[in-house]
Amino acid sequence: MALDAEGTNVAARAGQNGQEPRxxxxxxxxxxxxxxxxxxQCLALGRPWTRLLMCLTCGWVACSDKSHGGHARAHYQExxxxVAAALEPRSAWRWCYVHRRTV
Structure with missing residues (x-):
């Protein structure tokens, strides 16, 4: 039986057709x-950003790790x-900081 970092049975949480666990x-x-x-934060520092992410809990918008600041990750740490989502039209990309993977 395969277990994740929390000791949960991964097969029991698996998505359909071999997808990542839910x-x-x-x-x-x-x-x-x-x-x-x-x-x-980037504006205050006079820095450009590469990609913006939105916090799906509160709506906070910050730059991704691909930018100099990585302020979206800092928001999660604080x-x-x-979970954060790409703030781009028609994008379904979401990242879970806890599981360290796209969801």
Missing amino acids: CDHIDLLPAVEPGKRECV TDHP
């Missing part, structure tokens, strides 16, 4: 609207809000 954090997210479409 992330329980997705089920707990409220519906939120994004804040300003800019990274406030708040424990687990």
